[in-house]
Amino acid sequence: MSPTIDSASGGTPFISADTAVEQHGSVRLDVRWTLGGPSREADYAAGHLPGAVRLDFDRDVCGPVGPVGGRHPLPEPEALQAVLRAAGIDDDSRVLVYDDGDGMAAARTWWTLRWAGVDRAQVLQGGIKAWTGAGFPLETQTPQPKPGTVTVRPGQLPVLDAEAAADWARTRELIDVRAPERYRGEMEPVDPVAGHVPGAINLFLGEDDLADAPRLHERYAPHPEAAYYCGSGVGAARTALAVTAAGLPTPPVYIGSWSDWVSRGRDVATGEER
Structure with a gap:
């Protein structure tokens, strides 16, 4: 078990829509998810934050389910690193994570990123609803990010x-x-x-x-x-x-x-x- 990490090491875990819209160069991750429900690919295709990369919460953020380990186990570090690099994340990237607004999938993704050593990760306060509620636009294009170089360092959270x-x-x-x-x-x-x-x-x-x-x-x-x-x-x-x-x-x-x-x-x- 790793030692407890003080919150100050990663700064505030939240970012508001007003601040996020002015933040250029961050990697945006769309992790909208419904427990036991269908994939949210259609919602992503219908509109997402500009430049946001979609991660499938069950497949990309969590590991495969086995006979033990629970319904949402930790991913294998190598698999997670491949996912994060494909999303364009480097070691020093700012990462903005969002879901529908309940904070469940976004929080687990934020936690997983912090566990993996991605310290500059934040959750969009209020999710995509806060973004659209503030009048900010969505887009439907699927981004093609430049592959990132992040190195996953598991065990950075207890x-x-x-x-x-x-x-x-x-x-x-x-x-x-x-x-x-x-x-x-x-x-x-x-x-x-x-x-x-x-x-x-x-x-x-x-x-x-x-x-x-x-x-x-x-x-x-x-x-x-x-x-x-x-x-x-x-x-x-x-x-x-x-x-x-x-x-x-x-x-x-x-x-x-x-x-x-x-x-x-x-x-x-x-x-x-x-």
């Missing part, structure tokens, strides 16, 4: 595996950000087993306003040694983005999350933790 997550729950604070009924094991719409990691507590991700840094600080500052998990590492990455936006150190993430935990046949807890 990552937990199942054993480390179990230890974190015993010795520090492991936070499950899924809906309370999923945490308690009352229902599970995606994974084959309901419940939570024994010893984990619940702090529902909900609809955090990622632009409200003081509120985020109030919410997450009481958990200075917490690590986070969700269903498959997407919501937990969004929480890591929220914590970083609050001016706090980027926390450890159990990137395989619940889907990895149950794939390994680990012990399951239900109800509330005492």
Whole structure:
């Protein structure tokens, strides 16, 4: 596991549409995605930020799904490097990532870029809706970027595996950000087993306003040694983005999350933790 990375090392994780439109030379990544839904190729073709390269979230940002590892595992470094170079990313590139605006796919992409050593990555606050809402244009042309030269350096953000997550729950604070009924094991719409990691507590991700840094600080500052998990590492990455936006150190993430935990046949807890 890598040491915790202070948020200051990567600067603010957000960029507004007003600032982004004036920022020239950045690489723009369109990662719009719907959990369990169809590919978003048609949406990209219908209109995207000028110059934006489309990444398929499941194929390009995450690794292939296996019998263990969860539904959105980390990509192999070599595969990710090829994707990022094809998008035109160099080691010193500014990278702007956007989705529909909920911040889920964009946050996981931002987290993956930071994990890979791409420090100058930011998420477009409010996503493509904020861009069009500000009156800025879209385009339909598919860009042909000059291949980049970025070198992926995995491990630049702290990552937990199942054993480390179990230890974190015993010795520090492991936070499950899924809906309370999923945490308690009352229902599970995606994974084959309901419940939570024994010893984990619940702090529902909900609809955090990622632009409200003081509120985020109030919410997450009481958990200075917490690590986070969700269903498959997407919501937990969004929480890591929220914590970083609050001016706090980027926390450890159990990137395989619940889907990895149950794939390994680990012990399951239900109800509330005492």
